[in-house]
Amino acid sequence: xxxxxxxxxxxxxxxxxxxxxxxxxxxxxxxxxxxxxxxxxxxxxxxxxxxxxxxxxxxxxxxxxxxxxxxxxxxxxxxxxxxxxxxxxxxxxxxxxxxxxxxxxxxxxxxxxxxxxxxxxxxxxxxxxxxxxxxxxxxxxxxxxxxxxxxxxxxxxxxxxxxxxxxxxxxxxxxxxxxxxxxxxx
Amino acid sequence: xxxxxxxxxxxxxxxxxxxxxxxxxxxxxxxxxxxxxxxxxxxxxxxxxxxxxxxxxxxxxxxxxxxxxxxxxxxxxxxxxxxxxxxxxxxxxxxxxxxxxxxxxxxxxxxxxxxxxxxxx
Numbered sequence: 001x002x003x004x005x006x007x008x009x010x011x012x013x014x015x016x017x018x019x020x021x022x023x024x025x026x027x028x029x030x031x032x033x034x035x036x037x038x039x040x041x042x043x044x045x046x047x048x049x050x051x052x053x054x055x056x057x058x059x060x061x062x063x064x065x066x067x068x069x070x071x072x073x074x075x076x077x078x079x080x081x082x083x084x085x086x087x088x089x090x091x092x093x094x095x096x097x098x099x100x101x102x103x104x105x106x107x108x109x110x111x112x113x114x115x116x117x118x119x120x121x122x123x124x125x126x127x128x129x130x131x132x133x134x135x136x137x138x139x140x141x142x143x144x145x146x147x148x149x150x151x152x153x154x155x156x157x158x159x160x161x162x163x164x165x166x167x168x169x170x171x172x173x174x175x176x177x178x179x180x181x182x183x184x185x186x
Numbered sequence: 187x188x189x190x191x192x193x194x195x196x197x198x199x200x201x202x203x204x205x206x207x208x209x210x211x212x213x214x215x216x217x218x219x220x221x222x223x224x225x226x227x228x229x230x231x232x233x234x235x236x237x238x239x240x241x242x243x244x245x246x247x248x249x250x251x252x253x254x255x256x257x258x259x260x261x262x263x264x265x266x267x268x269x270x271x272x273x274x275x276x277x278x279x280x281x282x283x284x285x286x287x288x289x290x291x292x293x294x295x296x297x298x299x300x301x302x303x304x305x306x307x
Contacts, residue, residue, distance in 0.1 A: 044278045046271065053264075054271035068279060078278045114292035123289035141285040150282050 022107025024128040024136020026151040028081055029098050034147070037090050038083035046078040048154075074155030082148040091147055096140065099149055103138055120144045127156070 035041045046054070055072050058065040085091065102108075103126050112125040121143045128136035134157075139150040204212075232240075 042277070042281070044274050044281075046274055046278065050267075050271045051275065053268045054275040057265075057268040057272040058275075064276075068275060071279065072275065078275065080278050080281055082281060112289050112293070114289045116292045116295070118295070119288075119291075121288050121292070123285060123292065125286075125289060139282065139285050141288055143288075148281065148285055150278075150285065152282070 022105070022128055022130060022135075024107075024138075024151075024153045025077060026079070026099060026102050026138060026149075028079055028149065028151065031081055031083065031095070034083045034091055034095055037085060039086045040082075040084040042080060042082040044078060044080040048076045051075055051078065071157070074157070075152065077151075077153035079151040079153075080149065082146065084146045086145070088144040090145065093142065096142075096147065096149065099138075099140065103140075108136075108138065 051072055055069055058069045058072075060066050060069060083091070103110075103124075107128045107130070108126045109129060110124060111127050112123065114121075114123045116122070121141065123142075124140045126138040127134045128138075133155060135153075135155060137150070137152040137156050139148070141148040141150075
């Protein structure tokens, strides 16, 4: 009876506790309308167990695999949705409002906002910070024929992302995290 | 004359009971022949205990083989899942880096052409 009461108490408290702590995992909708219009769709859903499994298949002696392994340390999930279209303006910004609304919640900080008239590419990068550590990253890249949403959950080390330079074509980003945020040290 | 011959023949060919020794030999011979027909290879018939042992051993071997095959299949499935997860991780990081690159290009071009792009860092 007592155990049952404790269980009921925690069941009732769980939503409140979840609300209290910021969650770096975005709820990514189905985007079925976008998927129908897209000529190419990429859906990547990697939770902690899949990341751990992938890590076991990375060769530490290979530089690219070693760099990837380093980045995976501390990550709890990678979620990507990307849609490519065969013509411009095939999607509306309102199509991804459900995601943008989540990024206006407390905990998320906009790290970078770029608007390019030349390439018509807009990139917004957000990070979630907890106890001076980046615990989540979200990226929305809107291009004329492509929209991409990236959500990385876990202890993200921006230094390690910088170190990817030359591995996956990642440039060295001369950007500083917002005040109070520092890259976690593993 | 003929009657005499007939009676002599009858007397000579009258049924006579075989000797005890002859009967024993015959029975022994017939038994031996039946045994060799039932086991033509000449091997000894297995005892029930041996048969049970062979059955158990066969079942154990079958179980071991089945478990080994199952393990192999499971391992192969795990390997396939792991390789797929690895491929997805690399693809995810490639896409992320590509989009970071996009932002970087805008930031970089801002210093060259301030009016063209509008980054907000």
